[in-house]
Amino acid sequence: MAVLDEKTLADPVALTRALVDIESVSGDEDAISDAIVEALAGLGHLNVERDGNVVFASTNLGLPRRVMLAGHTDTVPLHDNFPSRTEGDIMWGCGTSDMKSGTAIALHLAATVTRPRHDLSFAFYDCEEIEAERNGLNRIAATRPEWLAADFALLLEPTYAAVEAGCQGTMRADIRTSGVRAHAARSWLGSNAIHAAAEVLNRLDRYEARKVTIDGCDYHEGLNAMFINGGVAGNVVPDECVVQVNFRFAPDRDLAAAEAHVRAVFAGLDVTIVDSAPGALPGLDAPAAKEFLAAVGRPAAAKLGWTDVARFAALGIPAVNYGPGDPNLAHKQDERVEIPLIGECADVLRRYLTAEEGV
Template sequence: MIDLFTLDPVSLTAALVDVPSVSHEERPLADMLERALRLIPGVEVLRHENSLVVRTQRGLPQRVVLAGHIDTVPIAENVPCARGVNDQDEDTLFGCGTVDMKSGLAVYLAVFARLANDPALAYDLTLVCYEGEEVAARFNGLGLIHGAHPDWLLGDVALLGEPSGAIIEAGCQGSIRLRVTAHGVRAHSARSWLGKNAMHALAPVISNIAAYEAQEVLVDGCRYHEGLNIVHCESGVATNTIPDEAWLFVNFRFAPNRTQEEALAHMLAVLDLPEGVEYEIDDIVPGARPGLDLPVVRRLVAATGGQVRAKYGWTDVARFSELGIPAVNFGPGDPAYCHKKDEQCPIWMITSVFDTLMTYLQAGETDE
């Protein structure tokens, strides 16, 4: 049993890491969290499959959403959690999910449990603990709630506990992944003129991608670095055979000033697919603008000392953006350690995010 009332966010992080919750296997952790959250007096606890939504109903002027996913990538001999010293001689937690993102989830759980019935709370709170973030978008628990119960997610601002180095990472880039396929005619390589090499048909597309110069785009004061890259490529039948099919995945990470439609049109213009080469959309998700001009977000920025940077990767802030809710990423952990065998999070980042949120959410003055 996880005790949200007695565990500090560091101990809670370690406890969460020690409950394996690889994507598609989140139920044991979801059940455990539901039992713990139902012990908080006066809050509404909702569940959709293996995702939880918990809300205060205090009638406060604005609502802040705290969201974090409960799943991790497959464990790489890095559970249970261990505590030690990192290369910078910092007190550190090591283990699967310490960065992505059980430390952020632990902070949000601890903050919610402590403030849900605190007279000093300045905003009503919604806590979202959702499954399936590390896998295909169709399994994403936040997306499933968005589709089935969008009213559960409503608020004035949303915070995602994704690792951001304990500073605000605003907005996020969008992402498109296309599968580009060329077809040819199989033949013996000794008589290659009788065939048509499918891999060769992709050569101009590969050249176009390799020659592409990615843009740096300033959006609402945040600089986003776009990227267009081949991330997987396959062809071949045998070492003496001309391949009759070749395909690749190409991924475009685009700044949030582009819509999905604009990004796709730009991507196709760059690829300039020759006749006989076709594409299909494997995955497409929108970006999210930073929303730093809103008072409720400005107060959070002030609470962190004004430290803000653009979020390069895609995160679920985009789902809140689609609902018209400004959202930022704010969580402990260096994103560079996500999914690594030596995944690790310094203790000071966990306590820093916790202290900042406690100050922000207990502010004495409401926003304009």
């Protein structure tokens, strides 16, 4: 088992490197969870618990506000980018940006902040990069919601050291067209379902995506085809085609409104909603969020994507994304993080969590 010693825990850069060098592709987080439990279990200022591969730590000082820091421990599959390597101010490797640099900062602060100005909770969870039903935070929200109770939550997803507020919702729908099978040599006896899918694509091509500003954050929606599946054989006119579309919607729409919009766009066609997750409003009016923005010292932007802040929002907890990685590098073979940003984010968070008075 990898050992995260006191020296490593004290340095968020060294800790990032150590976490990146523990292979933890989604579904294989035993080793990294073991290492985190071992690192935190002996620290007297924390209560540490584990549920599967979710590790939860908290202070219980009776302070009036509780702040949650959360980070997932899994990565997408390796792609000749393991273990880590460092060149100058750049650390390369799977998970460096998404999101082991952010998770390392949370772990560093859990180990080293012993006199916080707020009570603190930390969640290190598994299976974020795969289907929602396996997401560790999703499971804990359903089975142990008291672990996630807080007045404000920080998800250390990659944001390039800026606050990204809330998140978009996401919905996938299958748009099915039908036809009649026939021999390709006598195609006039059938009706080609793939040709009929042109109507789906034409509607998408004409679609004008909405832009909406919420709490000063600009959310851009999008509706796009992701897959087209159809065909029977090389000599058969197909009788079915399915175009799967993905709708990324601003958080002022709930799931019912998002579904109604998708059905309106494809009115008259066979629409099946196959997957959905609500977005999260920015939550920037919360006092703790205002203080955190002041600590960062730059305005918030919209999170253009879905993150687990939505799980906190569903529990009524304002949450934002903040971490050192570049979200545009997530899941890429050349994934990397700028080392100075790890230090910057760690310093901002430490000031926010430990200042005796307002920042």
